[in-house]
Amino acid sequence: MNFLNSSAKRKSNLCTGTWPIVIVSFAMFVVSIPSRADEGMWTFDNLPVKQLQDKYHFVPTREWLDHVRLSCVRFNDGGSGSFVSANGLVLTNHHVARGQLQKSSTSERDYVKDGFYAATLDKEIKSPDLEVNVLVSMENVTDRVRSKLKGMETGKAEFAARKEVMAEIERESTEKTGLRSDMVTLYQGGEYWLYRYKKYTDVRIVFAPEDQIAFFGGDPDNFTYPRYDVDFALFRIYENGKPIDVKDYLKWNPKGPGENELVFVVGHPGLTQRLDTVAQLEFDRDYFDPNLIKRTKHRIAALTAYAALGDEQSRQSSTRIFGLQNGLKFVEGSYKGLLDKNVMTKKERDEAEFKAKVLGRPELKETYGGAWEAIAEAVRKDSAKVKQSLFQSTDSQLANLGSMIVEYVTEIKKPDGERLDGYHDAQLESTRFELFSPAPIYPAFEIARMTASLEQAVEELGPDDPFVKTVLHGRSPKDAARELVNGTKLANPEVRKQLVQGGESAVAASGDPIIVMERNLDPIRRENLKWHEDNVESVLQQSGEKLGKGRFAVYGKNTYPDATFTLRLSYGQVKGYPMNGTKAPYKTTLYGLYDRALSFDSKGPFTLPSRYATGRDKIDLSTPVDFVSTADITGGNSGSPVINRNAEIVGLIFDGNIESLIGGYVYSDEASRAVSVETGVITEILEKLYSAQSLADELQGTRLNR
């Protein structure tokens, strides 16, 4: 994917919170979905046992599932990963590690471009602001949430009560267990769960290859296949200054999977909208996606111009440009799917069928029958505000930090249940970790980003928009950006700490131009948010929950919930597919890497890193590089391990093919495929091209002795 969980942030409300660790029952429902397709991102409490048994004659045991779950981690900046050694080594994608590599680089050493390898423990680099989570328990708290909603007359009242009880559950759990505790809404509110995580924040970079091999083929090849990317990186998790000991980690199988082999993907898919109503899809198609595409293109153009100024500018902006291009290709693919008449027709048919069943049963009709129209009405209102929500935006780290500081000092004075998301007691630790990150901020780059976003805000919203007026204050976008960035001290994390510690009075007294601006923007933002909660969010929650319950009533719980950036298990076969008149193979080899490079005369995104150009004869070119499977994944699954029946790791998810991009709305296994790096190529190149034998040994089971 370069399947970073960017789109997930659009809608996910990750909440955090206290409750005794009750290991959830893994009693597996016998569920079935109509087709024999390998569909679904299943929660660990509700696995497709019957499908697995019928099609593959294999069902994971309780021990298998516990072991696998505890071997997997979530990268809180949007990806997945897994433990691959007893000494806390974590495997993920290069593009998941990319943000930390970028933040750890300087004008002298560019770890993104040139890669990084710590040959000994003392050389491992601490990530500036990376939090990694391991899911240790899951608890169904639907009844507790529901009991608080009883008797509420309006969506607005329900919204407030739901928010309050969820913050309360999280807080209680955090206090009691010391674990990160997140409320998770499944099936659009059909169920509420409390997930508890072991949280790690000392995560050190061990190895990353050159960007040019991890992301070989660049933006053109992104989200496509056949592919030749070795998109991996290795971190090590520390506690108390030492690598942690890990009981549950995945055994390395360098042979990779065979054709048609059953594999499992365990990771954290970020966002799908398969249970959304047709009205919501039309909203995305007609309002949200076109405007998001417009915004992203504009930003890419501005940053590409900045990158062209020189090597250092290019280095500073490369990860941001990557993220924008990645998001653009993803949303364009998804948008194209929504424009496909067949897709929409299928959705309309499914909804009509569901609706007919609900309306056909008087008790269901009475309770849930009005939900579709309520949702349609809410998105109708929302569609008028799309431009505002997308373009009232300064694309700037400094501005983001400024707004967080302004919000922080106000929010923590309120009762927990009334605070904005991100500032509940259970969330504060993670929020401060982000807020006080020592990652570098580049003023010229900030000015370029801010200028571009302000220019587009003027263009899209006009000079009289309250946001535009407040930020510009009569200045041109460029002058405003320059004065704000050059005048602020917020790039220094100590300054940010002082402001937060100083509380409301310190923030009110500050003359820092970005704090001043954010103080003035704060009421505008709060007003927008209030409008959105009252008119959209509260309706979607209330009516979504009705449809969730209605779905259970009509179809039973024989399905999986939409993705929520929480742990899921997908399964499928390693299998090629029909492509462009021929067949895409189930795997690729290193021969293909050289073919694709030379086919483009080793230019642009198809340049081979010099290590590969000169080291060709050192490696076995028949080594498989990437492979595809029918496993159902999406953004956020980046870095997920692909494991076989023996719970050995045989691959590493890093992308979906172009045919899979409609997957946010609908799954098909005809040509939609998850793309993975094979394990074997990782150890092959570590040993033969990087002289990283001890690291390869550790992956292959040798106990760390470095």
Place this chain on the structure above:
Amino acid sequence: MNFLNSSAKRKSNLCTGTWPIVIVSFAMFVVSIPSRADEGMWTFDNLPVKQLQDKYHFVPTREWLDHVRLSCVRFNDGGSGSFVSANGLVLTNHHVARGQLQKSSTSERDYVKDGFYAATLDKEIKSPDLEVNVLVSMENVTDRVRSKLKGMETGKAEFAARKEVMAEIERESTEKTGLRSDMVTLYQGGEYWLYRYKKYTDVRIVFAPEDQIAFFGGDPDNFTYPRYDVDFALFRIYENGKPIDVKDYLKWNPKGPGENELVFVVGHPGLTQRLDTVAQLEFDRDYFDPNLIKRTKHRIAALTAYAALGDEQSRQSSTRIFGLQNGLKFVEGSYKGLLDKNVMTKKERDEAEFKAKVLGRPELKETYGGAWEAIAEAVRKDSAKVKQSLFQSTDSQLANLGSMIVEYVTEIKKPDGERLDGYHDAQLESTRFELFSPAPIYPAFEIARMTASLEQAVEELGPDDPFVKTVLHGRSPKDAARELVNGTKLANPEVRKQLVQGGESAVAASGDPIIVMERNLDPIRRENLKWHEDNVESVLQQSGEKLGKGRFAVYGKNTYPDATFTLRLSYGQVKGYPMNGTKAPYKTTLYGLYDRALSFDSKGPFTLPSRYATGRDKIDLSTPVDFVSTADITGGNSGSPVINRNAEIVGLIFDGNIESLIGGYVYSDEASRAVSVETGVITEILEKLYSAQSLADELQGTRLNR
């Protein structure tokens, strides 16, 4: 293409005939088509000089064109080729040579599968029935044809008069010059030309690689790209038992073309229908194509079952199966294009515009205005007969030979101008060459083919169809086929000669079961043909000619005529294209051959010939294999040379990509590409894998001294 000119035979009426050799004026019209696309299969008298000048700043000289034209040959069984040495060496595709390789093979030696190399001249194998032509002159005889049509009242009368004058022109030319003389109808009858060819029938096989490398990727990869096929073969032309001396041959440039380089393709595209009316396209879409697809699938299934019986059965049927699969993939691609609403909408728009211009000018309206409706009425009638014309068919060489014998003895007794096509005086030599071919005929294979086609005839036409009744004569399809094939002596060419020499009385007296059957079928076929000429063909010719003239009147002669399996020049750039979310490169390399083979675990159509599996280290894997260009080609162009500005050969056309298959109806250079073998890989493998140094030397300009 595997762009054999199979579809061409659908409609082309290649006529043959006498006239003094008048080298046509190459005065080049200054023509222009609206877009800057590299569109067009241009006749040598009317080249797109302005486009070439504007876009590429290069216009071929008269000398360049003469040299290139005389360097190119037509393979009369459906392909193209070129002279590549002073000693009559001709380069074409393996799949063009395949028929002759098949016919020259036996159960002991399979030249298709194993390839063939004559290290010395005496080892070269004479092709059983291959005729090769070189275009030596072109003459515009439109006025002469038109003068004969003047005053004809009806389409039927015109049809007969046209047929008569064309046979007369061909006969005169043949008698006077001794050259093969073919009438060519261009622009749907907007122009009539006489093309004269030097004809060669002693064409010997020099070299062919293994089918598995020429057609690597098999049916799946056919008509797709990226591709890794070395689809070439070499023949040598003899006269009087000696290799001919050739003045005009293409200089070998083993470097291949660079990205974006201007290249020319010179060859014999078989059939396009770009000037067809919408009614004709709808006929193809709704009647012809679906039935042809059905017929072809049925035949493939039957022959595949036959091939599965054993190695020898597989050998006997492989080339026929290849031909059917190739035709199927082509027509399916083309059919899919016709089903594309965008394509049809464009066609409708273009036609509406042309029609409005004709109807807007009273003199044009008067003469040409009724043509569209006349054509629509003719295809309406034709659509009722599609099943008859496709399924009244015995898929059998013996039956074909039988019907030719029965027709031959009757036709030659008629005045030349009244005969069936193929039996005019000017055509008889070529017809006899085909009829008396010593190529082997396999009885069991014949029975399998015949049985399948008769089964489908019963299924599609019912038991009371006159064709079905006549052939089966109360027997089951299988019994009929068995009795016919086992009872006939027609597999022996001497028997065929005796029947032809014995004339009508010998044929009438024959008790050979196939001759008896064909005698009974002959009146049915003639009646069908008569109906078709009277109701369809004569109307299409008359009205097509009106539209051809109307088009000249409205647009001028700034365009190219539809393909007619006659010499054309196309041009374009060597250029990749957007594919499946990413970019297809402009070329591929030998690395990719190994990647694709291993990606499929070297199975099925992706098996590497053992020479390549074991010889990997002998060859330079960075050698380019195939490349793509925007040149406008179609079936029949197989084997065409790709040449650079210096008239050096840099590649060898062998296919179009899947995006190009709608090209029969409409051209686009967005993603439609011609696929070629690079010259360099041919000499690389000849030298390093086949120990064919002297042949490689001859290609590279060393005078033959073997």
